[in-house]
Amino acid sequence: MAQVKKIPVSVAPHSEEESLAQKIWGLDWRQHFPKTLTADISVDRITAQEAWPLILNLFPEVYQRDATENRFGDEEAPEAKKRYYEALGDFFVFKDQAKRQQVVGMAIGTLLDWSSYNFRNIAVHPEYQNLGLYPLFFDYLATVMKAHGLRRIEGDVAPSNQHHLHVLNKMGCVVSSLAYSERWGVLLHMTRYLHEEDRERNARMFSMTASSDIAAMKPTGKK
Numbered sequence: 001m002a003q004v005k006k007i008p009v010s011v012a013p014h015s016e017e018e019s020l021a022q023k024i025w026g027l028d029w030r031q032h033f034p035k036t037l038t039a040d041i042s043v044d045r046i047t048a049q050e051a052w053p054l055i056l057n058l059f060p061e062v063y064q065r066d067a068t069e070n071r072f073g074d075e076e077a078p079e080a081k082k083r084y085y086e087a088l089g090d091f092f093v094f095k096d097q098a099k100r101q102q103v104v105g106m107a108i109g110t111l112l113d114w115s116s117y118n119f120r121n122i123a124v125h126p127e128y129q130n131l132g133l134y135p136l137f138f139d140y141l142a143t144v145m146k147a148h149g150l151r152r153i154e155g156d157v158a159p160s161n162q163h164h165l166h167v168l169n170k171m172g173c174v175v176s177s178l179a180y181s182e183r184w185g186v187l188l189h190m191t192r193y194l195h196e197e198d199r200e201r202n203a204r205m206f207s208m209t210a211s212s213d214i215a216a217m218k219p220t221g222k223k
């Protein structure tokens with residue numbers, strides 16, 4: 001398998017500017033990151049400016065295509081898109097301590113509304129997939145967000161992405177809508193409820209199998 005490319009990570013210190021998450025939820029990312037995920041892997045939050053060069057290196061290896069290629073034509077306003085992410089984006093990098101802090105994954109999110117977070121992207125380098133890094137990070141993020149009053153984390157996944165769907169399902173995310181567009185193609189919209197009562201309410205309102213759905217949500221342990 002191909003070697004993981006060396007990616008510069010000597011990034012500038014975090015901006016002292018208050019993030020939107022802090023303004024809206026009082027969530028000071030600096031209190032929660034960096035976070036150790038496993039013996040070797042930690043995750044840290046970085047600025048958009050720090051993230052751009054890392055993305056250009058990481059994404060082609062993860063998606064196995066050019067990072068800028070897009071079948072669906074989300075081409076409009078690239079400068080505005082950049083400014084949007086610089087103003088609103090949260091960028092989290094996974095680093096391997098055993099390999100001199102090499103960047104081996106990235107997650108990107110933005111606020112969706114006053115009680116919801118939009119988990120926009122996750123990219124784990126192929127050599128670091130199937131180690132449970134994404135669920136470890138996602139569960140930690142969910143715990144931090146729940147403690148700050150958020151109700152849900154939402155995101156989109158292509159129905160053909162079986163690996164991602166499998167992990168989302170294991171992490172307790174449920175399909176909350178189906179979307180299709182000229183920008184992104186077909187996507188399943190997934191929601192992780194941070195409060196069980198919301199998940200139960202959703203199941204009761206919209207599912208013919210609500211009772212068994214809800215029973216299946218309760219952890220019973222393996223027999």
Ligand SMILES: CC(C)(COP(=O)(O)OP(=O)(O)OC[C@H]1O[C@@H](n2cnc3c(N)ncnc32)[C@H](O)[C@@H]1OP(=O)(O)O)[C@@H](O)C(=O)NCCC(=O)NCCS
Nearest residue numbers: 121122123124129130131132133134135162163164166167
């Ligand atoms: C999808 C992705 C985010 C998952 O992250 P990860 O850290 O590898 O997640 P995990 O380590 O939990 O994955 C392991 C689980 O997936 C399962 N899995 C692996 N490949 C699979 C596949 N092709 N189909 C279904 N399940 C698969 C494993 O069996 C394991 O399941 P288990 O926990 O029940 O034993 C990561 O692989 C990735 O970055 N993929 C490429 C980019 C991408 O698709 N990003 C999402 C779109 S934005």
